[in-house]
Amino acid sequence: MPKAAAHVSSNPSRLVHTLSGLGVAATAAPRKGFADKLAELIDLSGAIALSESLRGLKRIKAVETEAQGDAQALFMDRRAEMIEAISASFTLDPDAMSSSPAGFILPSPNADTFSDDAAGYAPYQRFYALHQSEMDHRVISLRGLLRKQLAARSEALAQLAVLDTMMETTLSDYSRRSLAALPKLLAQHFFALRRAQQAADADAGQPSNAEHWLADGGWLHLFHQDMQTLLLAELALRLQPLQGLLEALNSEHEDTP
Template sequence: MPKAATQAPPAPASLVQVLSDLGLNARRAPKKSFADRLAELIDLSGAIDLSEFLRSLGRIPAQALEADEATDGPGALLQGRRRDMLRTISDSFAPAQGGEPAPAGSFFLPSAKPATLKADAEAWAPYQRFYSLQQSELERQVTLLRRALRQQLAVAGPALAQLAALDATLEGTLADYARRGLAVLPGLLQKRFVTLAGEQRAADAAAGHSSEPGTWLEEGGWLQRFHRDMQRVLVAEVSLRLQPLQGMLDALESVKEDAP
Protein backbone atom coordinates (compact mmCIF):
# COMPACT_ATOMS: atom_id res chain seq x y z
CA MET A 1 0.00 0.00 0.00
CA PRO A 2 1.48 3.38 -0.94
CA LYS A 3 2.70 5.38 2.01
CA ALA A 4 1.48 8.93 2.38
CA ALA A 5 4.09 11.64 2.62
CA THR A 6 4.87 13.04 6.05
CA GLN A 7 5.18 16.81 5.96
CA ALA A 8 6.80 19.26 8.31
CA PRO A 9 4.69 22.36 9.01
CA PRO A 10 5.40 25.04 6.39
CA ALA A 11 7.53 28.01 7.35
CA PRO A 12 5.59 31.21 8.03
CA ALA A 13 5.27 33.59 5.09
CA SER A 14 3.05 36.51 4.21
CA LEU A 15 -0.33 35.63 2.76
CA VAL A 16 0.35 37.74 -0.32
CA GLN A 17 3.65 35.91 -0.91
CA VAL A 18 2.07 32.47 -0.51
CA LEU A 19 -0.76 33.26 -2.93
CA SER A 20 1.74 34.70 -5.39
CA ASP A 21 3.89 31.55 -5.17
CA LEU A 22 0.83 29.45 -5.99
CA GLY A 23 -0.24 31.70 -8.86
CA LEU A 24 -3.39 32.68 -6.97
CA ASN A 25 -3.16 36.45 -6.96
CA ALA A 26 -6.46 38.02 -6.02
CA ARG A 27 -7.54 41.00 -8.09
CA ARG A 28 -6.38 44.16 -6.39
CA ALA A 29 -8.80 46.98 -5.70
CA PRO A 30 -7.79 50.52 -6.67
CA LYS A 31 -5.47 52.07 -4.11
CA LYS A 32 -7.02 54.40 -1.57
CA SER A 33 -5.56 56.51 1.16
CA PHE A 34 -5.53 55.15 4.69
CA ALA A 35 -8.08 57.77 5.73
CA ASP A 36 -10.44 56.74 2.94
CA ARG A 37 -10.19 53.06 3.81
CA LEU A 38 -10.65 53.73 7.53
CA ALA A 39 -13.68 55.90 6.83
CA GLU A 40 -15.28 53.04 4.89
CA LEU A 41 -14.75 50.69 7.84
CA ILE A 42 -16.12 52.88 10.60
CA ASP A 43 -19.85 53.03 11.12
CA LEU A 44 -21.27 56.53 11.69
CA SER A 45 -22.72 55.35 15.00
CA GLY A 46 -19.20 54.89 16.35
CA ALA A 47 -17.69 58.01 14.84
CA ILE A 48 -18.20 60.21 17.92
CA ASP A 49 -16.69 57.66 20.30
CA LEU A 50 -13.78 57.08 17.94
CA SER A 51 -13.12 60.80 17.61
CA GLU A 52 -13.03 61.18 21.39
CA PHE A 53 -10.63 58.25 21.75
CA LEU A 54 -8.24 59.59 19.11
CA ARG A 55 -8.17 63.05 20.68
CA SER A 56 -7.54 61.70 24.16
CA LEU A 57 -4.72 59.47 22.96
CA GLY A 58 -2.85 62.53 21.79
CA ARG A 59 -3.15 64.21 25.21
CA ILE A 60 -1.91 61.37 27.40
CA PRO A 61 1.89 61.13 27.85
CA ALA A 62 3.71 57.82 28.23
CA GLN A 63 3.98 56.82 31.87
CA ALA A 64 6.13 54.36 33.76
CA LEU A 65 4.62 50.94 34.35
CA GLU A 66 4.39 49.43 37.79
CA ALA A 67 6.96 46.73 38.50
CA ASP A 68 4.41 43.92 38.41
CA GLU A 69 3.03 45.22 35.09
CA ALA A 70 6.39 45.52 33.33
CA THR A 71 6.49 41.87 32.28
CA ASP A 72 6.42 39.97 29.02
CA GLY A 73 3.03 38.50 29.94
CA PRO A 74 1.14 39.81 26.88
CA GLY A 75 3.94 38.78 24.53
CA ALA A 76 4.12 35.31 26.02
CA LEU A 77 0.35 35.03 25.76
CA LEU A 78 0.38 35.96 22.07
CA GLN A 79 3.22 33.59 21.19
CA GLY A 80 1.67 30.74 23.16
CA ARG A 81 -1.71 31.11 21.46
CA ARG A 82 -0.01 31.38 18.08
CA ARG A 83 1.81 28.09 18.70
CA ASP A 84 -1.49 26.49 19.68
CA MET A 85 -3.16 27.68 16.47
CA LEU A 86 -0.33 26.39 14.30
CA ARG A 87 -0.31 23.07 16.14
CA THR A 88 -4.05 22.68 15.59
CA ILE A 89 -3.59 23.33 11.88
CA SER A 90 -0.71 20.87 11.64
CA ASP A 91 -2.64 18.18 13.50
CA SER A 92 -5.66 18.63 11.25
CA PHE A 93 -3.58 17.61 8.24
CA ALA A 94 -2.02 14.54 9.87
CA PRO A 95 -4.88 12.01 9.40
CA ALA A 96 -5.01 12.54 5.65
CA GLN A 97 -1.24 12.21 5.45
CA GLY A 98 -1.51 8.85 7.19
CA GLY A 99 -4.33 7.64 4.97
CA GLU A 100 -6.84 7.47 7.81
CA PRO A 101 -10.48 8.46 7.27
CA ALA A 102 -11.52 11.84 8.62
CA PRO A 103 -14.34 11.93 11.19
CA ALA A 104 -17.48 13.56 9.81
CA GLY A 105 -17.80 17.24 10.70
CA SER A 106 -14.25 17.37 12.07
CA PHE A 107 -11.33 19.70 11.38
CA PHE A 108 -9.55 16.88 9.58
CA LEU A 109 -9.00 16.77 5.85
CA PRO A 110 -11.45 14.77 3.72
CA SER A 111 -10.41 11.28 2.65
CA ALA A 112 -9.16 10.82 -0.91
CA LYS A 113 -11.65 9.00 -3.12
CA PRO A 114 -11.63 8.15 -6.84
CA ALA A 115 -14.25 10.87 -7.42
CA THR A 116 -11.92 13.47 -5.86
CA LEU A 117 -9.98 13.57 -9.12
CA LYS A 118 -13.01 14.97 -10.95
CA ALA A 119 -12.43 18.23 -9.07
CA ASP A 120 -16.06 19.20 -9.63
CA ALA A 121 -18.31 21.01 -7.16
CA GLU A 122 -19.13 17.78 -5.32
CA ALA A 123 -15.46 16.84 -5.00
CA TRP A 124 -14.51 20.31 -3.78
CA ALA A 125 -17.32 20.70 -1.23
CA PRO A 126 -15.58 18.76 1.62
CA TYR A 127 -12.46 20.89 1.22
CA GLN A 128 -14.56 24.06 1.21
CA ARG A 129 -16.12 22.96 4.51
CA PHE A 130 -12.72 22.06 5.93
CA TYR A 131 -11.20 25.45 5.17
CA SER A 132 -14.27 27.37 6.30
CA LEU A 133 -14.25 25.49 9.62
CA GLN A 134 -10.58 26.33 10.07
CA GLN A 135 -11.29 30.01 9.40
CA SER A 136 -14.16 30.06 11.89
CA GLU A 137 -11.96 28.52 14.58
CA LEU A 138 -9.13 30.95 13.86
CA GLU A 139 -11.53 33.88 14.16
CA ARG A 140 -12.83 32.54 17.48
CA GLN A 141 -9.32 32.04 18.88
CA VAL A 142 -8.14 35.48 17.75
CA THR A 143 -11.21 37.14 19.28
CA LEU A 144 -10.57 35.47 22.64
CA LEU A 145 -6.89 36.39 22.51
CA ARG A 146 -7.66 39.97 21.54
CA ARG A 147 -9.93 40.41 24.53
CA ALA A 148 -7.37 38.86 26.87
CA LEU A 149 -4.70 41.25 25.60
CA ARG A 150 -7.03 44.23 26.03
CA GLN A 151 -7.54 43.28 29.66
CA GLN A 152 -3.78 43.39 30.19
CA LEU A 153 -3.38 46.67 28.31
CA ALA A 154 -6.20 48.24 30.32
CA VAL A 155 -4.11 48.03 33.51
CA ALA A 156 -0.80 49.02 31.90
CA GLY A 157 -1.32 52.78 32.16
CA PRO A 158 -3.77 55.44 30.92
CA ALA A 159 -2.42 55.62 27.37
CA LEU A 160 -2.65 51.88 26.82
CA ALA A 161 -6.03 51.77 28.50
CA GLN A 162 -7.21 54.25 25.86
CA LEU A 163 -5.70 52.07 23.14
CA ALA A 164 -7.54 49.05 24.53
CA ALA A 165 -10.79 51.02 24.52
CA LEU A 166 -10.18 52.12 20.93
CA ASP A 167 -9.57 48.54 19.88
CA ALA A 168 -12.80 47.47 21.57
CA THR A 169 -14.68 50.15 19.63
CA LEU A 170 -13.28 49.01 16.28
CA GLU A 171 -13.24 45.26 16.95
CA GLY A 172 -16.57 44.37 15.39
CA THR A 173 -16.12 46.53 12.30
CA LEU A 174 -12.57 45.38 11.61
CA ALA A 175 -13.47 41.74 12.25
CA ASP A 176 -16.25 41.97 9.68
CA TYR A 177 -13.88 43.56 7.18
CA ALA A 178 -11.31 40.79 7.74
CA ARG A 179 -14.00 38.13 7.48
CA ARG A 180 -15.17 39.43 4.12
CA GLY A 181 -11.63 39.84 2.82
CA LEU A 182 -10.46 36.37 3.85
CA ALA A 183 -13.62 34.75 2.52
CA VAL A 184 -12.03 34.81 -0.95
CA LEU A 185 -9.35 32.28 0.05
CA PRO A 186 -11.41 29.08 -0.37
CA GLY A 187 -12.31 30.18 -3.90
CA LEU A 188 -8.66 30.79 -4.75
CA LEU A 189 -7.70 27.41 -3.32
CA GLN A 190 -10.41 25.78 -5.41
CA LYS A 191 -8.65 27.06 -8.52
CA ARG A 192 -5.44 25.40 -7.33
CA PHE A 193 -7.36 22.18 -6.60
CA VAL A 194 -8.84 22.12 -10.12
CA THR A 195 -5.45 22.85 -11.72
CA LEU A 196 -3.58 20.08 -9.90
CA ALA A 197 -6.36 17.55 -10.49
CA GLY A 198 -6.35 18.44 -14.18
CA GLU A 199 -2.62 17.78 -14.36
CA GLN A 200 -3.13 14.36 -12.78
CA ARG A 201 -5.95 13.47 -15.18
CA ALA A 202 -3.69 14.41 -18.09
CA ALA A 203 -0.90 12.24 -16.68
CA ASP A 204 -3.33 9.33 -16.27
CA ALA A 205 -4.48 9.72 -19.87
CA ALA A 206 -0.89 9.71 -21.11
CA ALA A 207 -0.13 6.59 -19.05
CA GLY A 208 -3.24 4.83 -20.30
CA HIS A 209 -4.55 3.93 -16.84
CA SER A 210 -6.11 5.56 -13.80
CA SER A 211 -3.97 6.35 -10.77
CA GLU A 212 -4.98 5.14 -7.31
CA PRO A 213 -6.08 7.63 -4.63
CA GLY A 214 -3.37 6.36 -2.30
CA THR A 215 -0.65 7.47 -4.71
CA TRP A 216 -2.02 11.02 -4.72
CA LEU A 217 -0.89 11.40 -1.11
CA GLU A 218 2.65 10.23 -1.75
CA GLU A 219 5.45 12.81 -1.87
CA GLY A 220 4.89 14.86 -5.01
CA GLY A 221 1.39 13.52 -5.56
CA TRP A 222 -1.15 16.07 -6.72
CA LEU A 223 -3.30 15.85 -3.59
CA GLN A 224 -0.27 15.90 -1.28
CA ARG A 225 0.86 19.07 -3.04
CA PHE A 226 -2.59 20.60 -2.66
CA HIS A 227 -2.70 19.75 1.05
CA ARG A 228 0.69 21.38 1.45
CA ASP A 229 -0.44 24.49 -0.40
CA MET A 230 -3.62 24.76 1.66
CA GLN A 231 -1.63 24.39 4.87
CA ARG A 232 0.71 27.18 3.77
CA VAL A 233 -2.25 29.48 3.14
CA LEU A 234 -3.71 28.69 6.57
CA VAL A 235 -0.40 29.39 8.32
CA ALA A 236 -0.10 32.70 6.46
CA GLU A 237 -3.68 33.54 7.43
CA VAL A 238 -2.80 33.04 11.10
CA SER A 239 0.00 35.59 10.79
CA LEU A 240 -2.29 38.06 9.05
CA ARG A 241 -5.02 37.73 11.67
CA LEU A 242 -2.51 38.30 14.47
CA GLN A 243 -1.01 41.48 13.02
CA PRO A 244 -3.40 43.88 14.82
CA LEU A 245 -2.64 42.12 18.11
CA GLN A 246 1.07 42.46 17.47
CA GLY A 247 0.42 46.16 16.98
CA MET A 248 -1.04 46.39 20.49
CA LEU A 249 2.03 44.65 21.88
CA ASP A 250 4.31 47.03 20.00
CA ALA A 251 2.45 49.93 21.63
CA LEU A 252 3.02 48.36 25.03
CA GLU A 253 6.74 47.93 24.34
CA SER A 254 6.95 51.55 23.18
CA VAL A 255 5.51 52.77 26.47
CA LYS A 256 8.00 50.60 28.38
CA GLU A 257 10.91 52.04 26.40
CA ASP A 258 9.75 55.63 26.94
CA ALA A 259 9.26 55.15 30.67
CA PRO A 260 11.93 56.90 32.81
Protein backbone atom coordinates in the same frame (compact mmCIF):
# COMPACT_ATOMS: atom_id res chain seq x y z
CA MET B 1 1.56 14.85 5.88
CA PRO B 2 3.55 18.14 5.91
CA LYS B 3 4.13 19.84 9.24
CA ALA B 4 3.67 23.55 9.85
CA ALA B 5 6.70 25.73 10.43
CA ALA B 6 7.24 26.94 13.97
CA HIS B 7 7.46 30.57 12.84
CA VAL B 8 4.62 32.66 11.46
CA SER B 9 5.93 35.68 9.58
CA SER B 10 4.30 39.05 10.17
CA ASN B 11 5.08 40.21 6.64
CA PRO B 12 1.90 42.10 5.64
CA SER B 13 2.11 40.79 2.07
CA ARG B 14 2.62 37.14 3.01
CA LEU B 15 -0.97 36.19 2.21
CA VAL B 16 -0.83 38.02 -1.12
CA HIS B 17 2.46 36.33 -2.01
CA THR B 18 1.01 32.93 -1.09
CA LEU B 19 -2.06 33.45 -3.28
CA SER B 20 0.14 34.69 -6.10
CA GLY B 21 2.33 31.61 -5.79
CA LEU B 22 -0.75 29.42 -6.12
CA GLY B 23 -1.77 31.30 -9.25
CA VAL B 24 -5.06 32.57 -7.81
CA ALA B 25 -4.19 36.11 -6.67
CA ALA B 26 -6.62 38.85 -7.63
CA THR B 27 -5.47 41.90 -9.56
CA ALA B 28 -3.49 44.20 -7.30
CA ALA B 29 -5.50 47.14 -5.99
CA PRO B 30 -4.29 50.67 -6.77
CA ARG B 31 -2.08 52.21 -4.10
CA LYS B 32 -3.97 54.47 -1.72
CA GLY B 33 -3.34 56.12 1.59
CA PHE B 34 -4.49 54.43 4.79
CA ALA B 35 -7.30 56.94 5.39
CA ASP B 36 -8.63 56.54 1.84
CA LYS B 37 -8.62 52.75 2.05
CA LEU B 38 -10.25 52.77 5.48
CA ALA B 39 -12.99 55.14 4.31
CA GLU B 40 -13.95 52.70 1.55
CA LEU B 41 -14.53 49.93 4.11
CA ILE B 42 -16.84 51.84 6.46
CA ASP B 43 -20.43 52.66 5.51
CA LEU B 44 -22.27 55.77 6.69
CA SER B 45 -23.80 54.19 9.79
CA GLY B 46 -20.46 52.69 10.76
CA ALA B 47 -18.71 56.01 10.27
CA ILE B 48 -21.24 57.79 12.49
CA ALA B 49 -20.92 55.18 15.24
CA LEU B 50 -17.14 55.34 15.06
CA SER B 51 -17.17 59.15 15.20
CA GLU B 52 -19.39 59.16 18.29
CA SER B 53 -17.14 56.64 20.00
CA LEU B 54 -14.00 58.62 19.22
CA ARG B 55 -15.47 61.71 20.88
CA GLY B 56 -15.61 59.92 24.20
CA LEU B 57 -12.17 58.35 23.89
CA LYS B 58 -10.38 60.94 26.04
CA ARG B 59 -12.66 60.13 28.97
CA ILE B 60 -11.30 56.57 29.13
CA LYS B 61 -9.08 55.94 32.15
CA ALA B 62 -6.84 53.04 33.09
CA VAL B 63 -8.64 50.19 34.86
CA GLU B 64 -7.14 48.85 38.07
CA THR B 65 -6.94 45.06 37.95
CA GLU B 66 -4.92 42.28 39.49
CA ALA B 67 -1.37 41.86 38.20
CA GLN B 68 -1.36 40.58 34.62
CA GLY B 69 1.01 37.95 33.21
CA ASP B 70 3.69 38.42 30.59
CA ALA B 71 1.91 39.61 27.45
CA GLN B 72 4.76 38.53 25.16
CA ALA B 73 4.77 35.00 26.59
CA LEU B 74 0.98 34.84 26.39
CA PHE B 75 1.03 35.85 22.73
CA MET B 76 3.78 33.40 21.82
CA ASP B 77 2.11 30.51 23.66
CA ARG B 78 -1.30 31.11 22.08
CA ARG B 79 0.22 31.55 18.63
CA ALA B 80 2.12 28.28 19.01
CA GLU B 81 -1.15 26.56 19.97
CA MET B 82 -2.83 27.90 16.82
CA ILE B 83 0.05 26.73 14.63
CA GLU B 84 -0.06 23.30 16.24
CA ALA B 85 -3.82 23.09 15.68
CA ILE B 86 -3.23 23.62 11.96
CA SER B 87 -0.24 21.29 11.76
CA ALA B 88 -1.79 18.39 13.67
CA SER B 89 -4.93 18.39 11.52
CA PHE B 90 -2.95 17.62 8.36
CA THR B 91 -3.10 13.87 8.69
CA LEU B 92 -5.28 11.10 7.28
CA ASP B 93 -4.74 8.82 10.27
CA PRO B 94 -8.20 8.30 11.82
CA ASP B 95 -6.58 7.50 15.18
CA ALA B 96 -5.24 11.07 15.29
CA MET B 97 -8.75 12.54 15.39
CA SER B 98 -9.11 12.17 19.16
CA SER B 99 -5.82 13.93 19.86
CA SER B 100 -6.06 16.66 17.22
CA PRO B 101 -6.03 20.12 18.89
CA ALA B 102 -8.43 21.35 16.21
CA GLY B 103 -10.82 18.43 16.71
CA PHE B 104 -10.78 17.43 13.04
CA ILE B 105 -8.36 16.12 10.39
CA LEU B 106 -8.01 16.10 6.61
CA PRO B 107 -10.85 14.52 4.62
CA SER B 108 -9.94 11.23 2.97
CA PRO B 109 -9.96 11.19 -0.84
CA ASN B 110 -12.66 9.23 -2.64
CA ALA B 111 -14.01 8.77 -6.17
CA ASP B 112 -15.57 12.26 -6.17
CA THR B 113 -12.21 13.85 -5.34
CA PHE B 114 -11.00 13.09 -8.85
CA SER B 115 -14.19 13.17 -10.87
CA ASP B 116 -16.71 15.72 -9.55
CA ASP B 117 -15.98 19.43 -9.12
CA ALA B 118 -18.54 20.34 -6.46
CA ALA B 119 -18.49 17.08 -4.48
CA GLY B 120 -14.74 16.63 -4.89
CA TYR B 121 -13.73 19.96 -3.37
CA ALA B 122 -16.55 20.34 -0.83
CA PRO B 123 -14.80 18.38 1.99
CA TYR B 124 -11.70 20.56 1.64
CA GLN B 125 -13.76 23.75 1.67
CA ARG B 126 -15.41 22.58 4.91
CA PHE B 127 -12.00 21.66 6.35
CA TYR B 128 -10.63 25.12 5.55
CA ALA B 129 -13.75 26.87 6.86
CA LEU B 130 -13.51 24.92 10.14
CA HIS B 131 -9.96 26.16 10.56
CA GLN B 132 -11.10 29.72 9.87
CA SER B 133 -13.78 29.42 12.55
CA GLU B 134 -11.23 28.01 14.99
CA MET B 135 -8.74 30.78 14.24
CA ASP B 136 -11.43 33.44 14.57
CA HIS B 137 -12.41 32.19 18.02
CA ARG B 138 -8.82 31.88 19.28
CA VAL B 139 -7.67 35.24 17.89
CA ILE B 140 -10.67 37.11 19.34
CA SER B 141 -10.00 35.54 22.75
CA LEU B 142 -6.31 36.45 22.70
CA ARG B 143 -7.07 39.97 21.47
CA GLY B 144 -9.40 40.48 24.42
CA LEU B 145 -6.71 39.36 26.88
CA LEU B 146 -4.19 41.76 25.38
CA ARG B 147 -6.71 44.62 25.60
CA LYS B 148 -7.14 43.92 29.31
CA GLN B 149 -3.41 44.33 29.76
CA LEU B 150 -3.49 47.58 27.81
CA ALA B 151 -6.41 48.91 29.85
CA ALA B 152 -4.57 48.25 33.12
CA ARG B 153 -1.23 49.71 32.06
CA SER B 154 -1.94 53.41 31.53
CA GLU B 155 -4.57 55.91 30.43
CA ALA B 156 -3.10 56.14 26.92
CA LEU B 157 -3.06 52.37 26.48
CA ALA B 158 -6.56 52.06 27.93
CA GLN B 159 -7.71 54.45 25.21
CA LEU B 160 -5.85 52.38 22.63
CA ALA B 161 -7.68 49.26 23.88
CA VAL B 162 -11.04 50.98 23.40
CA LEU B 163 -9.99 52.25 19.97
CA ASP B 164 -8.95 48.73 18.97
CA THR B 165 -12.35 47.43 20.07
CA MET B 166 -14.07 50.07 17.96
CA MET B 167 -12.02 49.25 14.87
CA GLU B 168 -12.53 45.50 15.26
CA THR B 169 -16.29 45.98 15.56
CA THR B 170 -16.42 48.36 12.60
CA LEU B 171 -14.34 46.18 10.28
CA SER B 172 -15.33 42.69 11.46
CA ASP B 173 -17.96 42.10 8.76
CA TYR B 174 -15.62 43.21 5.99
CA SER B 175 -12.81 41.08 7.38
CA ARG B 176 -14.95 37.94 7.57
CA ARG B 177 -16.31 38.43 4.05
CA SER B 178 -12.80 38.91 2.67
CA LEU B 179 -11.33 35.88 4.42
CA ALA B 180 -14.33 33.76 3.41
CA ALA B 181 -13.15 34.17 -0.18
CA LEU B 182 -9.89 32.29 0.50
CA PRO B 183 -11.27 28.71 0.33
CA LYS B 184 -13.04 29.69 -2.90
CA LEU B 185 -9.74 30.91 -4.35
CA LEU B 186 -8.06 27.73 -3.12
CA ALA B 187 -10.61 25.74 -5.13
CA GLN B 188 -9.10 27.14 -8.33
CA HIS B 189 -5.73 25.69 -7.32
CA PHE B 190 -7.30 22.34 -6.45
CA PHE B 191 -8.95 22.09 -9.86
CA ALA B 192 -5.74 23.12 -11.67
CA LEU B 193 -3.70 20.42 -9.93
CA ARG B 194 -6.38 17.82 -10.57
CA ARG B 195 -6.64 18.74 -14.27
CA ALA B 196 -2.88 18.32 -14.62
CA GLN B 197 -3.12 14.81 -13.11
CA GLN B 198 -6.07 13.93 -15.33
CA ALA B 199 -4.05 14.99 -18.37
CA ALA B 200 -1.09 12.90 -17.17
CA ASP B 201 -3.40 9.90 -16.74
CA ALA B 202 -4.72 10.37 -20.27
CA ASP B 203 -1.19 10.50 -21.66
CA ALA B 204 -0.23 7.38 -19.72
CA GLY B 205 -3.38 5.57 -20.84
CA GLN B 206 -4.22 4.42 -17.32
CA PRO B 207 -5.86 5.98 -14.27
CA SER B 208 -3.93 6.92 -11.15
CA ASN B 209 -5.15 6.16 -7.64
CA ALA B 210 -5.30 7.81 -4.22
CA GLU B 211 -2.04 6.22 -3.12
CA HIS B 212 -0.30 7.84 -6.07
CA TRP B 213 -2.00 11.20 -5.42
CA LEU B 214 -0.85 11.25 -1.79
CA ALA B 215 2.75 10.21 -2.44
CA ASP B 216 5.46 12.87 -2.29
CA GLY B 217 5.00 15.04 -5.36
CA GLY B 218 1.49 13.74 -6.01
CA TRP B 219 -1.12 16.34 -6.88
CA LEU B 220 -3.16 15.87 -3.71
CA HIS B 221 -0.03 15.85 -1.54
CA LEU B 222 0.99 19.15 -3.12
CA PHE B 223 -2.50 20.53 -2.56
CA HIS B 224 -2.37 19.61 1.13
CA GLN B 225 0.98 21.40 1.46
CA ASP B 226 -0.31 24.49 -0.30
CA MET B 227 -3.52 24.55 1.76
CA GLN B 228 -1.46 24.43 4.96
CA THR B 229 0.75 27.25 3.70
CA LEU B 230 -2.32 29.36 2.96
CA LEU B 231 -3.78 28.70 6.42
CA LEU B 232 -0.52 29.81 8.05
CA ALA B 233 -0.45 32.94 5.91
CA GLU B 234 -4.02 33.71 6.95
CA LEU B 235 -3.12 33.19 10.59
CA ALA B 236 -0.22 35.63 10.23
CA LEU B 237 -2.64 38.20 8.80
CA ARG B 238 -5.17 37.68 11.60
CA LEU B 239 -2.45 38.16 14.22
CA GLN B 240 -1.15 41.47 12.88
CA PRO B 241 -3.53 43.69 14.91
CA LEU B 242 -2.57 41.75 18.04
CA GLN B 243 1.11 42.23 17.31
CA GLY B 244 0.40 45.96 17.15
CA LEU B 245 -1.17 45.84 20.63
CA LEU B 246 1.79 43.86 21.91
CA GLU B 247 4.26 46.36 20.44
CA ALA B 248 2.37 49.19 22.15
CA LEU B 249 2.66 47.39 25.48
CA ASN B 250 6.36 46.70 24.99
CA SER B 251 7.06 50.22 23.75
CA GLU B 252 5.52 51.88 26.79
CA HIS B 253 7.34 49.47 29.10
CA GLU B 254 10.66 50.36 27.47
CA ASP B 255 9.96 54.12 27.64
CA THR B 256 8.89 54.08 31.31
CA PRO B 257 11.67 54.72 33.90
